[in-house]
Amino acid sequence: MILAEVVRSGFVESVHHGSVVVLDSAGTVKDSAGDVGSPFFPRSSNKPLQTVGMLRAGLPAREAADLALISGSHLGEPFHALRAGEILAAAGLSPEALGCPPALPASERERDAVLRAGGAARRILMNCSGKHAGMLATCVANGWPVESYRDAGHPLQVALAQTVAELAGEPIAATGVDGCGAPVFAFSLTALARSFLRLVDAEAGSPERRVADAMRAHPELVHGTGGDDTVLMAGVPGLLAKGGAEGVQAVAVPGVGAVAFKISDGAARARMPLLRAALRRLGVDAPVPPVPVLGGGETVGEVRATW
Known part of the structure; x- marks a missing residue:
């Protein structure tokens, strides 16, 4: 299904295929396009569900901001690395315990700053370091081994898989290895949208609602300065958003509904x-600026939705 097209100087230059589902407030499919029933890997859109699993397993979150970072894909700004380090320190661990690969900040500005200062890639700067810090803290709280926490058969990952399947409302079809090295779980696009709706509609104080409330209260920790998820959650009251690699996005608004989609070629430019x-x-006007197509440094077209 063609969902977006790139228009340059009045001509369609290329198109983006994909699948999208829109649910109403009751979780019923209101509209859809493409394949919304077959399993796929939601990538980092899994993270809020995994954080719920960590809380259920005894994650000792010091404050809501910790949950936001653990659920996010941060840009590697100094305040992101600082909070990830604090989560680890509270568990008696150092950044060396992180199992995610070393990386430079995803933010171009911060990446340049690190390199100008003579710095290099570090695990704590990787965009998933918050999630990994939360996983390690959960292991320490339970007395589970920390060296093997990324293994799919580890007690932590077994517990997270059970929670994700429950929230998705369908069995996990496959378990893969995400870009950060931790397990990632496959289920349908419709299940992803419904799981986000469950988070925002959950009872106050429950693990599900604690994660949703933390992300909405601290959107800058979920993504970062100017990041899509940050802008969305800051701009629409009550909206919960989490993007994922390869063109995935999930959004829910309490009392309104939810949206989830996957761009087949993984293009980020078609997402917003x-x-x-x-x-x-769903009657929601999101603060999403146009995505321009440039020619010679000038705007000569745009990326626009066709669905």
Whole structure:
């Protein structure tokens, strides 16, 4: 299904295929396009569900901001690395315990700052370091081994898989290895949208609601300065958002509904135009700026949704 197109100087230059589902407030499919029932890997859109699993397993979250970072894919700004380090320190661990690969900040500005200062890639700067810090803290709280925490058969990952399957409302079809080295779980696009709706509609104080409330209260820790998820959650009251690699996005608004989609070619540029179009079907106007197509440094076209 063609969901977005790239228009340059009045001509369609290329198109983006994918699948999208829109749910109403009751979790019923209101509209969809493409394959929304077959399993796929939601990538980092899994993270809020995994954080719920960590809380259920005894994650000793010091404050809501910790949950936001653990659920996020941060840009590697100094305040992200600082909080990830604090989560580890509270568990008696150092950044060397992190099992995610070393990386430079995802933020171009911060990456340049690190390199100018003579710095290099570090695990704590990797965009998933918050999630890994939370996983390690959960292991320490339970007396589980920390060296093997990424293994799919580890007690932590077994517990997280059970929680994700429960929230998704369907069995996990496959377990893969995400870009950060931790397990990632496959289920349908419709299940992803419903799981996010469960988070925002959960009873106050429950693990599900604690994660949703923390992310919405601290969107800058979920993504970072100017990041899509940060802008979305800051701009629409009550909205919960989490993107994932390879063109995945999930969003839910309490009392309104939810949206989830996957761009087949993984293109990030199609995500926000499509999300704006999908949310409008729920009557939500998201603060999403146009995505320009440049020629010679000037705007000569745009990426626009066709669905």
